[in-house]
Amino acid sequence: MAGKSVYVAGHRGMVGQALVRRLEQEDCRILTAERSVDLREQAAVRGWFAQHRPDAVVLAAARVGGIMANQTRPGEFLYDNIAIAANVIEAARQQETSKLLFLGSSCIYPKFADQPIAEDALLTGPLEPTNEAYAIAKIAGIKLAAAYRRQYGCDFISAMPTNLYGPGDNYDADSSHVIPALIRRAHHAKAAGEDSIAIWGTGTPRREFLHVDDLADACVLLLENYSDEQHINVGSGKDLPIGQLAALVARVVGFTGRIDTDPSKPDGTPRKLMDSARLSAMGWAPRIALEDGLRDAYAAFLRSEARGMGVTPPTP
Numbered sequence: 150m151a152g153k154s155v156y157v158a159g160h161r162g163m164v165g166q167a168l169v170r171r172l173e174q175e176d177c178r179i180l181t182a183e184r185s186v187d188l189r190e191q192a193a194v195r196g197w198f199a200q201h202r203p204d205a206v207v208l209a210a211a212r213v214g215g216i217m218a219n220q221t222r223p224g225e226f227l228y229d230n231i232a233i234a235a236n237v238i239e240a241a242r243q244q245e246t247s248k249l250l251f252l253g254s255s256c257i258y259p260k261f262a263d264q265p266i267a268e269d270a271l272l273t274g275p276l277e278p279t280n281e282a283y284a285i286a287k288i289a290g291i292k293l294a295a296a297y298r299r300q301y302g303c304d305f306i307s308a309m310p311t312n313l314y315g316p317g318d319n320y321d322a323d324s325s326h327v328i329p330a331l332i333r334r335a336h337h338a339k340a341a342g343e344d345s346i347a348i349w350g351t352g353t354p355r356r357e358f359l360h361v362d363d364l365a366d367a368c369v370l371l372l373e374n375y376s377d378e379q380h381i382n383v384g385s386g387k388d389l390p391i392g393q394l395a396a397l398v399a400r401v402v403g404f405t406g407r408i409d410t411d412p413s414k415p416d417g418t419p420r421k422l423m424d425s426a427r428l429s430a431m432g433w434a435p436r437i438a439l440e441d442g443l444r445d446a447y448a449a450f451l452r453s454e455a456r457g458m459g460v461t462p463p464t465p
């Protein structure tokens with residue numbers, strides 16, 4: 150990284166913000182693009198790359214959302230993510246970018262893959278229907294990076310993060326992932342003195358969570374040390390049922406009421422714990438335990454609520 154220019158695509162998002170925080174500790178120049186550069190537009194992306202010619206790219210821009218957003222807006226998730234991946238990867242090839250890291254997601258794996266899921270489970274079975282569109286776009290991105298390595302010799306690599314959370318998350322009630330949704334719901338129920346909250350689905354699906362700062366460390370390690378076609382899993386190695394997660398979030402937030410389930414909402418895949426042994430062998434390990442990470446995320450939520458209301462945030 151020393152002396153290189155690194156373009157963080159999607160720097161306003163949760164992962165992009167974490168990457169910028171992490172790259173600020175490196176001897177590199179961070180490049181970002183205005184949001185007016187719509188990465189779905191081929192000419193805009195080509196123009197930006199021709200002007201800035203980054204040495205390295207981390208592709209953390211995507212149409213992202215939780216289970217409900219994925220299920221109800223598959224057209225956007227498929228089109229936007231295919232277009233963003235194709236435009237950025239092709240522009241990087243044209244401008245001879247020396248390193249590119251594409252970010253996929255653990256939802257690329259078959260719904261009933263053996264657990265923990267190793268990288269070679271890709272394309273061995275049917276996908277989870279709630280996020281099939283997003284998964285297909287992400288698989289296309291992995292395959293494009295791999296094909297460009299094979300055909301053109303581009304040093305393009307891919308990482309598959311598990312479910313992420315942390316500062317800068319999306320707290321929208323309908324489109325968010327489970328952790329920000331539960332933080333928000335428990336916080337507002339506590340403030341309103343309500344005696345219960347409901348979680349979507351049955352509470353039995355298991356999920357593996359990783360704090361976004363641990364992902365940023367993994368990305369820098371891969372950028373500096375990894376150069377191969379094989380995509381790399383990035384997970385914490387631990388999962389838990391959503392019902393238990395909800396109890397943990399309630400404890401962190403200080404909500405003491407009942408936690409009900411809402412089986413009319415989708416459960417999604419029953420389990421997607423990844424095998425991250427390849428990355429561990431390179432010397433990476435997560436540093437942030439789930440409960441500590443949830444406290445950090447709740448503090449960030451309080452800061453963002455306070456900014457919205459123009460007041461000083463309370464202590465969590």
Ligand SMILES: NC(=O)C1=CN([C@@H]2O[C@H](COP(=O)(O)OP(=O)(O)OC[C@H]3O[C@@H](n4cnc5c(N)ncnc54)[C@H](OP(=O)(O)O)[C@@H]3O)[C@@H](O)[C@H]2O)C=CC1
Pocket residue numbers: 158159160161162163164165184186187188189208209210211212213229233252253254255309310311312313314317318319326
């Ligand atoms: N969050 C998670 O749990 C996981 C995320 N990932 C991957 O990590 C990456 C980042 O996700 P995350 O940070 O959570 O998502 P966010 O939604 O927080 O950030 C995505 C960023 O991409 C930008 N973006 C979206 N569309 C365009 C576009 N057409 N042109 C320019 N910029 C665009 C968004 O800008 P704007 O908001 O202005 O539209 C936003 O800043 C994605 O590739 C995602 O697939 C992988 C596994 C899990």
Ligand SMILES: C[C@H]1O[C@H](OP(=O)(O)OP(=O)(O)OC[C@H]2O[C@@H](n3cnc4c(=O)[nH]c(N)nc43)[C@H](O)[C@@H]2O)[C@@H](O)[C@@H](O)C1=O
Pocket residue numbers: 213214215216217219254255256279280283311312313324325326327328330331347348349350354356391414415416417418
């Ligand atoms: C990262 C990953 O994110 C998405 O997949 P997902 O893992 O299913 O993500 P999720 O965080 O939205 O839900 C996790 C679990 O939690 C349950 N759940 C309970 N209560 C709420 C709730 O209030 N909101 C949400 N969103 N989920 C809830 C929910 O029913 C599910 O069982 C993919 O579409 C895809 O984008 C992807 O790759």
